[in-house]
Amino acid sequence: MRGPLKEQRTDLPLVSVALVIDKNGFPMDFEVFAGNSSEFKTMAQAIDTLQKKYNFLKTVLVADRGLNSASNRKMLEDRGFGFLMSQKVSNLGGKLTDVMTDLSGYEDLVIGSPEHGKFKVIADYQKTNSQDPAETVSTTLVFTFSEKRKKRDEAILEAWRKVIEEKAEKKEELKASKYGWRGMVKTEAVLPEDEPEETEDAKKEINKKARTKAKKAVKIIVGVDEKVYEKRRDWLDLLGWSIRRRRSWPESRITKINQSRKEKK
Template sequence: MGLDSYYNSYDYLFEHKDSIMKFFNRSINNQLGKTKATLIFYDVTNVYFETALTDLECGRQQMDFQDRLQEEVQLAYESGELDAACFDKEGRLVPGQKTDDFIKKIQAQKIEYLRMRGPSKEHRFDLPLTSIALVINEEGIPIDFYVYAGNASEFKTMAASIESLKQKYNVKESIVVADRGLNSAANLKMLQSNDLGFLMAQKVSNLDQKTTKAMFDPEGYVPIIRQGEEVARFKVVKDWTKKGKRKAEDTKCTLVLTFDKKRQKRDLAVLEVWKQLVLKKQAQGIKVKPKSSGWASIAKTSEKTEARIEGIDEETFEAKRRLAGYAALVYKNAPNCQDNDAVPDGRLAAAYHELNQIESCFRIMKSHLGLRPMYVRNSNHIKGHILICVIALGILKLLQWKLNKSGTPLTISEIIRALNSATTVPIKSGDELMFLQCSRPQNIRKGLERLSQEELKAELAKRRKQPNQLEILFKTVGLVPPARLVNLKEMGRCLGVRLTTEEAIPELIKDML
């Protein structure tokens, strides 16, 4: 089986992506004993490619672009956006005001090219990117994913993802949990129109004057006590209006203001680091552009464009110091839920903090499952590659869920380390094919780089005393770990498959013998 065959399999995966994900979700729901997700976690990341040129620079359109373009043309004709005068005898678009506006609309949708440069999550602005929107359930298991151009806006692609999710899985009366990067009045209104609730972070730096005053007012806060000490507090503001660019986008919801002492300490420490960084760059004579975030936001310059740093913007610095420790959430249940006016309880407040699960999912796919860098260029192959990574992530998360349920929890890193240790070597013993367990060389410092020699020895000694993690994995999924040396039939019994003849062994293994 050559490399081309593997690449060709990506075409099959792309073609059947929706049916594969639907089957995967049915299987997961059967395992979990669930019929619908009450909380849906949504976030977007991007991945980079091992190439310097974008699809635009290469002149490489998405494989399905012509079909999607034809669909858009047909819809525009049926809606009256384009009339018969916009087409020639062969049905091609002719130049004109209407067709020019239509082409600009298509270009704004970012559907022609996939690998494009954009704001990189990993600061790889020099390489083309592809954006991935991932949807997971409360257990951190993927429900679906969507792939967009690397220069597509997260704000604008969310509506397309949610609409597709609703159509494929009939998702409704669920709460979508997302970070503040996706919090816009238009998106909140869109979720409500799709019969979904929302729980999202809200920036406290751009609250209106009345709300900001209420946030700093200690009256009305409910303390959160741990071990007899107040560590945080929260205040609920009902019927708060999230204002949009247009009046029609305004959305009434519940605003939850929070203050956390641990967060305050961290925020103040970050500000001090920024301050020292600005002073260092001032001494170096570095120029900066005015920015609203990051260390450059507290840099003082005399120009509205790029200019030399003149020092610390004390007014901005003090405003950020005052906001240290404060955060906010906006919440509203699905429109048709009976408890629509209920104040978010501890479960919902905790639900937002579970959003870091989706960040963990992205890290797992990038670091353990080979999500990036990508080496494929065909847009169908790119989506097929992402599908494999998402399914692999789902299997890992399901395995982790089963381990937790059985009372033998393991981290994803521990699961992967245990699976990597499950290696065998095929050998011939007379006329019989045998399998000998062997171990791979391991980097014992992986994940423990900051430990001293003595601490490393203590950690490794502790691990040796723990139960064999590979045996735990076998037991959790109802299998029996093989002995050190087994024949073909015994190996099949341990793996729960039928391997009764050598013909069942791939040609690759036979070539090794």
């Protein structure tokens, strides 16, 4: 994890933990990384350390969307690992977004019991690293939807809207964080009232003053960003998951690993 905590807890250290569990869900080992280190880079490092220590064969990695990059998925594919990762759904493109928001194609998680949620499967989802087209991995993309959670999220969204409207009426300043209701706020930059008016003289000085003013300007809440609000309403409780089954390893590799285990004993 990087940056400030979403919970606004400045009294606690920010760390990232890699946890290993067995098939029964019991913790086996863990590794702690500094909170300001990039998860994209520490994932391979954590896997290397733990694999050397345990020589594990059958592995499925579970991670949130902060680790769901094309390069990480290619790295896992090359190792023969399976994975289940939360998938960001706001940048899938128009075609997939239409498929995701079309609720008519969803199936019940429990047949005949829609109250337990619904799902839709995209069998061959290709994700390519924009900086390296060779890093393309085919996965199964699963969308999920819950009517019960949608109602809860609608209530939260409306509560956030009320908070924004109240703050806009008071002309409050928006802080740096974009989490929660702050992510759908409409603002305008306001300069301190005591700033002198600029003239047309000395254009170099004008540019210098403009840069200084930009640093001093504050964002004042003026209302709800309706486009963001409507987009969130359309996507209430629509979640995405990238899934890939682990690959069966060649017998020669399994034999080599088993031999390594015997030597360690």
